Amino acid sequence: MAAVLEDDVMDESRVARLESDVAHMQRDVADMKVDIRDGRKEQGSLKADVASLRDEMHTGFAALRDEMHVGFAALHKEALSTRSGCSLLPADFWP
Secondary structure, three states: OHHHHHHHHHHHHHHHHHHHHHHHHHHHHHHHHHHHHHHHHHHHHHHHHHHHHHHHHHHHHHHHHHHHHHHHHHHHHHHHHHOOOOOOOOHHHOO
């Protein structure tokens, strides 16, 4: 009889420990769900920020490209207008 009672006590302590472990796991899973929800919100915000940055960069690079085109065209025009008077370059340098 004493052995049976001792086995019951051991079984009860094992069950109590398992119940405690399960409770901890349930809290951990609940915390992970909250973290995942927060991460999804942050991901959506980050996605919008990246899209905005992409648009700003596209606009900025387009403006820079246009500015460089105008500047190079002006340099080319200046070079063409002064090519006959340039003594540093050989006469056959210009097409």
